[in-house]
Every structure is written in structure tokens, then in C-alpha cells.
Amino acid sequence: MKKLIYPTFNEVKYFWESKCKKNGGYSNSHLYVKFVEKKGLGVFPKRDIKAGEVIEYCHSIVLETPRRWQKDSQISKYCYWSHETGIMPLGFGPIYNSAEREDMRNCNYFTFPESALVIFVAIQDIPANEEILVWWGEDYYKSWCLPRSSSER
Numbered sequence: 001m002k003k004l005i006y007p008t009f010n011e012v013k014y015f016w017e018s019k020c021k022k023n024g025g026y027s028n029s030h031l032y033v034k035f036v037e038k039k040g041l042g043v044f045p046k047r048d049i050k051a052g053e054v055i056e057y058c059h060s061i062v063l064e065t066p067r068r069w070q071k072d073s074q075i076s077k078y079c080y081w082s083h084e085t086g087i088m089p090l091g092f093g094p095i096y097n098s099a100e101r102e103d104m105r106n107c108n109y110f111t112f113p114e115s116a117l118v119i120f121v122a123i124q125d126i127p128a129n130e131e132i133l134v135w136w137g138e139d140y141y142k143s144w145c146l147p148r149s150s151s152e153r
Contacts, residue, residue, distance in 0.1 A: 028056045028057075028091055028092060029046075030045055030046050030047055030049075031043055031044065031045055031046065031055070031056065031092055031132075032044055032046055033092060033095055036097065036131060039097050040097075041095050042095065042096070042097045042131045042132075043092045043095050043096050043097075043131070043132045044129055044130065044131055044132065045126055045127075045128055045129070045130070045132065046128060046129075047128050048125065048126070048127055048128050049122045049125070049126040049132075050122065050125055051122050051123060051124045051125050052121065052122065052123075053121070053122050054119060054120070054121055054122075055107055055120040055121060055122055055126075055132060056091055056092055056093070056119070056120045057091075057117060057118075057119050058089035058090055058091040058092070058093035058117065058118040058119070058120070059089075059090050059091065059116060059117060060087045060088055060089045060090060060093070060111075060113075060116045060117055060118050061087070061088045061090070061116065062085065062086070062087050062113050062116050063085070063086035063087065063088060064085060064086075085113050087111050087113050087116070087118060089118040093118050093120070096120065096132055096133070096134050097131065097133055097134075098133065098134060098135060098136040099133040099134065099135050101135075102135040104133065104135075105123065105133050105134055105135040106122060106123060106124050106126050106130070106132060106133055107120050107121060107122050107123055107126070107132050107133065107134055108120070108121055108123050108134065109121070109134055120132070120134070
């Protein structure tokens with residue numbers, strides 16, 4: 001089994017603040033989106049990504065509750081919620097698929113609502129053209145990722 005690498009919250013934030021901002025930004029040209037059977041769209045790297053490497057910085061929209069539209073399942077499905085604050089990533093952020101189990105993910109994410117930012121980081125080496133998978137949690141996986149019968153749609 002591959003050893004997972006977990007950069008700390010502060011390490012990820014430091015990299016963003018010290019390197020990315022000073023260099024004028026960040027590009028996700030090393031990623032592409034394609035259709036995945038039974039999942040829909042998924043995110044893939046064009047090149048190998050090393051464990052601990054930032055995959056994508058997603059500038060985001062910060063949502064404050066209570067708002068009627070935030071109860072809309074199609075909006076909340078793509079947001080990260082912490083207490084009364086939601087953050088909706090832009091870029092490829094809403095497209096990353098969930099792994100079937102937590103131990104099958106190959107990346108993690110960090111949310112920074114104060115900076116309107118979500119950062120995806122590889123927790124193991126990801127070869128080029130292998131789907132990038134996060135773990136959105138058991139409830140999310142059961143609600144949104146399991147195949148449904150045609151009567152449930």
C-alpha cells in the first residue's frame with residue numbers, strides 16, 4: 001500500500017501566500033476534464049503529480065446562511081460547509097469525483113473561507129491520466145455517487 005502524505009493546513013497556506021501570490025497567480029493547465037462512465041465529468045492530470053504537490057487553487061464564492069437558495073440540492077452539492085459558512089469553489093473544484101471509500105482517494109482539500117479559496121493537494125503520487133479523487137464523506141457518497149434505479153431519478 002502506498003504511503004499517504006498529508007501536508008498541514010499551515011504548509012498549504014504558506015505555499016499559497018509566499019510563492020503563488022508573489023509569482024502572479026496559478027494556472028491549472030496541467031489538468032483536463034473528461035467524461036467518466038457512471039460518474040459524469042472527472043478531473044485528470046496531463047502529467048504525473050507528486051505526493052504533497054498542490055493540484056489546484058480554486059478561487060471561490062463564500063456563502064453566508066441563511067439563504068433560501070442554499071437549500072437547493074444542486075447548489076449545496078458543490079459547496080463545502082463549515083458551521084454557518086459555505087464555500088463554492090470555481091475552476092475544476094466542483095468536478096472532482098469522490099472515491100468509493102476514504103482509503104481510495106488520492107487527494108485532499110483545504111478550505112480558506114477568509115481568502116475565498118479551496119486548495120486541492122495530492123496525498124500520494126498520481127500518474128498522468130489517472131482520475132483525481134477526493135473523499136467527500138460517507139453521506140455524500142451515498143446521496144450523490146451510488147447508482148440509482150430509474151424509479152429514484
